[in-house]
Amino acid sequence: MRNIADDRVHLTREHAVELLRQMTRIRRFEEKCAELYTQEKIRGFLHLYIGEEANAVGVISALAEDEAIVATYREHGHALVRGLPMSEVMAEMFGKAAGSSRGRGGSMHIFSARHRFFGGNAIVAGGLPLAVGLALADKMLGIERATCCFFGEGAAAEGEFHESLNLAALWHLPVLFVCENNLYAMGTALARSQSNPSISTRAAVYGIASEAVDGMNVVDVEAAARRAVHAVRRGEGPRFIEAKTYRFRAHSMFDADLYREKAEIEAWKKRDPLTLFSDWALSAGVLHPDDRQEIEVDVAREIDTAVGFAEAAEWEPVEDLATDVVSPRPETEP
């Protein structure tokens, strides 16, 4: 059972295993997806999160299960940590009817109403207004909980970023904004696109308490998220976290990665969030020597099951193409 009541991280062995297990699930799931992509089992755009796992894991560890998550097109990790079954996520990658969005969304559009997971939004910054609205609904309905919105630093160039931060601050809404700053908006470096590359200071000008954190360190991320989400739940208005991170893979499977130096990638890989955390946890005696291997075995089994499920799943019948464009019938009462 996830402990969300505390505003500090308690690194028990159990919790450390959970953090490493979740990061490993994302890493191995996505490595498998890349492989399946080359086999043409997965098509379309595939945006891998590899290198950035500490952010989804750290932040979502601090959230209650009913606290809404709005994410982007690089959201496989967020969906898995939120608790969507890996089999459903993998089936979605394949485009099968057993997928989390019935296969209609694919990699970029993972949704789950029962997990309050609101996508899977592939318009950069398009999710921010949705998160503001979800938080507005909670506030108007008197429900005390946070809504968490993930987006990349590229979103800071969009008007919706500024409009949404202003609205959330103006209306004192319970939103936790999490900017996963991986330094590149597709192939454009932050310094080539922003007059002020410090994203967290830009949030601060709207009067939003804002913090920059090492996005390769899962414990730092979780600690920041716990502080922030508790303030949000206490009714202190929105909070903003800028997680400084890096994607190890190209933007998508179509990207030749021509815009950044190999040396830069290698330097960041030395701060791989999985090894960074597990090496530290082992040396601190929080993790036991066998834990890492046991996690790997469990995750490998989970992935095998998920791939088997996706392979065996059915395609949505073509006859259903036009279902759910609109609702089948109006409700009798609003």
Add this chain to the structure above:
Amino acid sequence: MTVRRMNYREAVREALREALARDKRVFLMGEDVNRYGGAYACSLGLPAEFGDERIRDAPLSESAFVGAGIGAALGGMRPIVEIMTINFSLLALDQIVNSAATLRHMSGGQFSVPIVIRMATGAGRQLAAQHSHSLEGWYGHIPGIRVLAPATVADARGMLWPALLDPDPVVIMEHATLYNDEDELPAEGDMSVDITKAAKRREGSDATVIAHSASVKKALNAAEMLAGEGIDCEVIDLRILRPLDDETIVASVRKTHRAVIVDEAWRSGSLAAEISSRITEQAFYDLDGAVERVCSAEVPIPYPKHLEQAALPQPQSIAAAVRKAMRR
């Protein structure tokens, strides 16, 4: 039955009041809806009854407050979002097209977006090229949303509640020249109207004139002029721009054998083009001549009154198109 007179603006306001009173989840959000009373005064007086939370002034951030309305709808509310004019709605087009209209299908049917978006549309008030356009056909292009165009006081009064009952996004186009139009409404009872069917506003046998919004009045005026010449027009008010009520349109054309479409938008790629196609697809052999269209001149709507009026469909140009269809 006792009746009362009210104008279109008062009808919109009364519909808002009814919705806010009937359902606590309903709230109105938009630019200047509270202190100012609404750009077209539709929400004047409502803050005193329903408070600042439910009559919510929003900053000039169309994309964020429309998106927030979508998010609030996902979160269990029934927002009514007001956009000052259809020209400004372009700033929110991303949220309407990419979020509201896609979420149900893209998520495999998991999410409803029960939002109502109201906006003023159309020309005729000398507001020039950034406040006068008729882009409702663009919304009519999008699967996943319903588009309503109330042309009468009764529809302005009666479309909002059924729109709120619809679990999907509904866009309501209110033509800015209609707000002062008056009509009689029943003094009491359920004011709700059907939001699936077009309406026959005038019965006739010689030609069908198809119009929507403020063009309906012009079509009726043209029909009166033509009646003096012995031409008997049927006038169809589309009311629902998406999904189009093909049945009513085609049934009328099958009866009259001639069709004239009036659309205040530009002709190229217009709703008029769509309707014309549907008539030829479904009633080609019933036609006695080519489908005629009366649309706005393909110019940004200009400020001076004589140029603005010259750019728009008028009863005279509609009548001329009917005569042409009749080969008279």
